[in-house]
Amino acid sequence: MWSRKRALAPSWLQWLVLCITAQLHLAWAQTAVSTLLVPDTDTVIAINLPPDSDDINFYVSTPNWYQYTAFGFGSSMANSLMVVMYSSADGKSVTVSPRLSTGNTEPVWTPDVHIAVNDGTTINSNSDMIVNATCKRCRALGSGLPSIQTSAAAPIMFAVGPSLDLNSDDLDARIRRHAAYGQTTLDLSKAVGPGGIALDAAGNVSSPAASTTLARDDLHSDGDPAAWAHGILYAVVALALAPLDSLVAGALGRRWPCVHGVSASLYFAFVVGAMVPGVLVSREHVLTQQYRTPHQVIGLLTVVVMAVMFLWGFALSWITRAAKRRGQQPPEGTRLLAAIHRWVSRLIWVLLLVNVGLGMKLSEERLALCLAYAALALGVVVILIPVYFCIWRCLKHKEKKDEAHELTIYDHH
Known part of the structure; x- marks a missing residue:
């Protein structure tokens, strides 16, 4: 019997070693x-x-x-x-x-x-x-x-x-x-x-x-201050400076063109200032690094066209002032150029309003904020359209009155 127990001892020892090894292995795995x-x-x-x-x-x-x-x-x-x-x-x-x-x-x-x-x-x-x-x-x-x-x-x-x-x-x-x-x-x-x-x-x-x-x-x-600066500046441009410049151009542009020059310069400076942080933000994200999103395409196109119109307006003003200094009427083609300048500038404003909304969608802003901007933009347009119409009617009435006054002077002579 003793010899049999001795024969079984190695088997028990193997099981004991196996159990201890398993426990050590589990402890090692857990630590x-x-x-x-x-x-x-x-x-x-x-x-x-x-x-x-x-x-x-x-x-x-x-x-x-x-x-x-x-x-x-x-x-x-x-x-x-x-x-x-x-x-x-x-x-x-x-x-x-x-x-x-x-x-x-x-x-x-x-x-x-x-x-x-x-x-x-x-x-x-x-x-x-x-x-x-x-x-x-x-x-x-x-x-x-x-x-x-x-x-x-x-x-x-x-x-x-x-x-x-x-x-x-x-x-x-x-x-x-x-x-x-x-x-x-x-x-x-x-x-x-x-x-x-x-x-x-x-x-x-x-x-x-x-x-x-x-x-x-x-x-x-952390945050994204450049994105906030880009969005806020463009919203100020679209909702305030662009319509203000149009009002100044319509109401005061002919009599005091220098005032329109100041408002246009401020308007253009804000657009360029808003573009700079936008470019910085575009470099941070994969989707915008190639400048192919609708927001970026419209934004860059707007800046380029606006720069052309900015120089266009100053050129027209210089031509008009030069003709008046010589005691002459401005060239006949300036009327057409001025009309193009006005309507393209209005189109730029519309593109700015739309593009701010596209930018909010691109940045995944909350729906409530997007709807609030849409309501505000629509309100600005609804209010300003009749104001622009009144200014246009007043200017037309003044032109007819001036023409009638010139004819009266001519008939008197």
């Missing part, structure tokens, strides 16, 4: 995780690097009230890999989009990076996006693609979008400029281990080996 905590946005990002593999396992928990949540590997957006996450089209899951960034511009989806979305990826009852995914071969993307550091102080970036809805299954969906962003380092050397990312019963990351908290001072609020 081979590095986490980034962002308390101000209630976001947790956990990363695991499986050994003998170029994959990256990651887990993200973040509120769904942002347009997107993103993290990236690197100390700056230039030549970096970004992982952008946003709600799917049905609002029940999460779209995980790998994107490459070339600078402080909108990152672009790349088909060269594959992310496998694993079980557990969902939007839960608390409206939190839960992402459990694997970035395949992301530690060896190849030449021409970003390299990812896995050191004890690996740089990592974080950003959230504005409070807007983005429900899309499109990996290349448009995203707005981030509302907040930050950069820190993460100890990824302790994230190397098998087993992926283990969660406890509450769905939290179990015993991470390393944890970094993004401090409030390192999370920077």
Whole structure:
């Protein structure tokens, strides 16, 4: 019997060693995780690097009230890999989009990076996006693609979008400029281990080996002041300066052309001033970098035609004044040129009114704001049309009166 027990001892020992190894393996898997905590946005990002593999396992928990949540590997957006996450089209899951960034511009989806979305990826009852995914071969993307550091102080970036809805299954969906962003380092050397990312019963990351908290001072609020400046200046031009210049030209242009010159100069200066931030904003987004959207095409066309009309008006004024100094009537063709100047200027105003609305649509402004602008623009047009008509009637009446006065003087002589 004793000899039989001795024969069985190695078997029990093997089972004991196997159980201990399994427990150690499970413990290693649960602790081979590095986490980034962002308390101000209630976001947790956990990363695991499986050994003998170029994959990256990651887990993200973040509120769904942002347009997107993103993290990236690197100390700056230039030549970096970004992982952008946003709600799917049905609002029940999460779209995980790998994107490459070339600078402080909108990152672009790349088909060269594959992310496998694993079980557990969902939007839960608390409206939190839960992402459990694997970035395949992301530690060896190849030449021409970003390299990812896995050191004890690996740089990592974080950003959230504005409070807007983005429900899309499109990996290349448009995203707005981030509302907040930050950069820190993460100890990824302790994230190397098998087993992926283990969660406890509450769905939290179990015993991470390393944890970094993004401090409030390192999370920077951001906005798009150039876009706001562009929109506000163009709205002022379309709703105030353009109609004011038309009123001045109609009521005072013939008697005091210098006043019209001042109003036209102010009008043109505001248009150029509004164009500059618009060009800066266009460089930040993929859709607008080629200047092919209707808003950009109409805007550039309007500026060019307006510059021509601005010089045209000064040339007509100079010709008229020169003729009067010589005691002569202006050349006959100036009437036609003046009529062209007036009607093209009115067309420019209409294009400005329409283009501000197109710009609001392009920037995905809220429907209430778009409707408010449309109502305001329509109100300005409805009010000013009868005013323009009255000015036109008064000028016509004055012309007839002046002609009758000249005929009376001629008959008297």
